[in-house]
Amino acid sequence: MCGIVAAVAQRDVAPLLIAGLKALEYRGYDSAGIAVLDHGDVHRVRAKGKVREMESLYLANPFPGGTGIAHTRWATHGVPNEANAHPHTAGNVALVHNGIIENYASLRAELQAGGHVFTSETDTEVMAALISERVESGMSLREAVTATVRGLEGAYAIAVVSSKEPGHVVGARHGAPLLVGVGIGEHFLGSDAQALIQVTNKIIYLEEHDVVEITRDHVQIYGRDGKPVERAVHESELSTDAVERGEYRHYMQKEIFEQPRAVADTLEARIGPNGVLPNIFGVGGDELLAKVKGLHIIACGTSYHAGLVAKYWIEEYARLPVNVEVASEYRYREAVVPEGTLFVAISQSGETADTLAAMRESRRRGYLGTLAICNVPESSVVREADLKLMTRAGPEIGVASTKAFTTQLAALGLLTLQLAHQRGLDGERHADLASQLQRMPSMIEKALELEPQIIELAEHLIHRQHALFLGRGVQYPVAMEGALKLKEISYIHAEAYAAGELKHGPLALVDEDMPVIAVAPNGPLLDKLKSNLQEVRARGGELLVFADGEASMDGNASRGAILRMDGGGEFIAPAVFTVPMQLLAYHVAVLRGTDVDQPRNLAKSVTVE
Numbered sequence: 020m021c022g023i024v025a026a027v028a029q030r031d032v033a034p035l036l037i038a039g040l041k042a043l044e045y046r047g048y049d050s051a052g053i054a055v056l057d058h059g060d061v062h063r064v065r066a067k068g069k070v071r072e073m074e075s076l077y078l079a080n081p082f083p084g085g086t087g088i089a090h091t092r093w094a095t096h097g098v099p100n101e102a103n104a105h106p107h108t109a110g111n112v113a114l115v116h117n118g119i120i121e122n123y124a125s126l127r128a129e130l131q132a133g134g135h136v137f138t139s140e141t142d143t144e145v146m147a148a149l150i151s152e153r154v155e156s157g158m159s160l161r162e163a164v165t166a167t168v169r170g171l172e173g174a175y176a177i178a179v180v181s182s183k184e185p186g187h188v189v190g191a192r193h194g195a196p197l198l199v200g201v202g203i204g205e206h207f208l209g210s211d212a213q214a215l216i217q218v219t220n221k222i223i224y225l226e227e228h229d230v231v232e233i234t235r236d237h238v239q240i241y242g243r244d245g246k247p248v249e250r251a252v253h254e255s256e257l258s259t260d261a262v263e264r265g266e267y268r269h270y271m272q273k274e275i276f277e278q279p280r281a282v283a284d285t286l287e288a289r290i291g292p293n294g295v296l297p298n299i300f301g302v303g304g305d306e307l308l309a310k311v312k313g314l315h316i317i318a319c320g321t322s323y324h325a326g327l328v329a330k331y332w333i334e335e336y337a338r339l340p341v342n343v344e345v346a347s348e349y350r351y352r353e354a355v356v357p358e359g360t361l362f363v364a365i366s367q368s369g370e371t372a373d374t375l376a377a378m379r380e381s382r383r384r385g386y387l388g389t390l391a392i393c394n395v396p397e398s399s400v401v402r403e404a405d406l407k408l409m410t411r412a413g414p415e416i417g418v419a420s421t422k423a424f425t426t427q428l429a430a431l432g433l434l435t436l437q438l439a440h441q442r443g444l445d446g447e448r449h450a451d452l453a454s455q456l457q458r459m460p461s462m463i464e465k466a467l468e469l470e471p472q473i474i475e476l477a478e479h480l481i482h483r484q485h486a487l488f489l490g491r492g493v494q495y496p497v498a499m500e501g502a503l504k505l506k507e508i509s510y511i512h513a514e515a516y517a518a519g520e521l522k523h524g525p526l527a528l529v530d531e532d533m534p535v536i537a538v539a540p541n542g543p544l545l546d547k548l549k550s551n552l553q554e555v556r557a558r559g560g561e562l563l564v565f566a567d568g569e570a571s572m573d574g575n576a577s578r579g580a581i582l583r584m585d586g587g588g589e590f591i592a593p594a595v596f597t598v599p600m601q602l603l604a605y606h607v608a609v610l611r612g613t614d615v616d617q618p619r620n621l622a623k624s625v626t627v628e
């Protein structure tokens with residue numbers, strides 16, 4: 020998704036801005052640009068495609084200047100091309116924007132009626148025009164930005180410069196993140212800490228409706244009422260090492276292999292021999308959880324799949340009713356909220372616009388409280404939740420989520436165990452679940468050893484157009500996650516079905532060209548699943564079966580293959596069986612030669628609706 024970097028420094032800022040944009044590349048984008056002020060001139064370079072393409076244009080014709088703004092754009096209004104790329108200019112102003120302005124059409128029509136000529140199809144350009152007009156009429160840049168954002172509907176994080184005020188950058192946020200990087204004699208703005216970590220680890224997170232003005236020596240933030248406010252400076256724990264690719268070919272591969280450590284970190288100091296340790300969800304967390312009579316879990320994408328796994332777990336072990344819903348649906352419908360319901364938001368980034376909006380909407384729906392399961396401590400979702408449980412996956416760069424998912428499962432495993440224990444789960448069963456959860460890192464480690472066999476399996480899929488994924492019970496969401504991974508990065512059309520639904524429609528698609536990938540761990544539903552697989556086999560479909568241990572799968576893969584692994588027990592098997600799904604998608608994509616870490620059209624953190 021779009022990224023922002025801005026800087027005011029004594030040194031020339033263009034190289035810093037470009038380095039910042041490179042650190043944001045993982046978010047997904049389709050064009051990039053920078054604008055730098057130099058003695059009253061605005062130098063600008065923009066290009067469709069990767070940052071390096073824009074960088075080579077800059078290097079062919081470099082420009083000096085200590086005040087600048089930069090952007091990676093993920094197209095929403097208008098195709099990805101140079102004209103629509105940010106920064107946008109109007110009169111004395113250049114501006115970059117993340118988010119969507121919903122009332123831009125009427126603002127644009129008014130400006131056009133007044134004679135303004137637009138050069139792009141974007142919603143952003145109207146802001147540049149409005150701010151420029153106001154600066155021309157005598158307002159300072161900050162006053163002009165403040166007056167302009169008051170008339171906007173929608174979501175924005177912006178950074179603005181004016182040739183009339185060299186040495187100043189003004190930023191504002193509402194509904195999209197923006198933060199300040201505090202340096203020595205230089206200051207920065209960025210849409211996430213990753214963009215700034217190369218220049219400073221001192222970060223101020225802006226609040227909703229804040230306007231900020233940075234110069235080389237000062238940072239001044241103004242709150243919603245326009246009065247100066249103080250915001251705390253945080254030391255970011257991000258390091259540039261955490262975002263190095265090391266020996267791996269892609270970030271996604273590195274992140275798949277980091278899972279044993281990431282899951283171990285997520286469980287560390289949170290679970291002991293007697294179960295979950297006190298108050299890991301925050302002060303007062305255990306008392307609140309003891310009152311819960313049901314849960315609504317809201318998330319998007321991969322995080323939604325983690326929520327679906329948790330539904331099976333919590334309903335089985337804690338006997339509490341759980342609804343799981345994608346945030347974009349939940350936020351616009353009148354969900355019934357029974358008394359005592361806990362709202363749970365799951366989000367890797369903590370900035371996904373739909374999830375955040377759903378959480379805000381939940382405030383007026385009478386929940387018992389809100390719990391965030393998230394990977395970014397300073398994110399909006401975490402800051403706005405009553406209770407929080409951080410996943411400790413570390414930065415995830417690959418757009419297709421991997422370690423974020425398994426660490427979410429580890430966190431949801433802790434939540435399940437706590438809820439179940441409080442509701443009197445039998446001691447022996449509780450101890451078994453606790454020990455399975457503690458084994459999750461080592462079982463994932465073992466599953467990673469399957470990589471050579473999975474590379475062979477990947478060959479079966481590379482020339483296919485479609486694939487079906489099947490699972491039953493708690494493994495159905497794992498099949499969904501497997502299908503999502505494959506479609507995201509290999510562009511093979513993949514669908515997941517609860518295996519029992521096969522005969523109600525998708526069986527019509529099965530022939531020798533349709534590979535069927537089945538997740539088949541041991542458990543009460545294994546025999547049922549095997550019958551479903553016979554239905555595929557009888558129609559000549561090619562089966563790739565991931566089976567637990569020595570469980571008999573006889574005759575089920577006369578075409579295709581059976582890959583045997585150890586799920587580590589019924590409770591943690593969804594996390595362990597996810598690993599081969601990730602590796603399969605990864606290797607199919609590598610063999611097909613796609614852009615694994617930045618698949619086309621997708622973004623890492625979707626901060627627009």
Ligand code: G6P
Pocket residue numbers: 319320321322365366367368369370371374418419420621622623624625
């Ligand atoms: C985007 C990403 C997915 C992610 C989803 C939800 O679509 O590409 O990988 O699962 O957003 O993101 P979140 O940060 O809220 O978990």
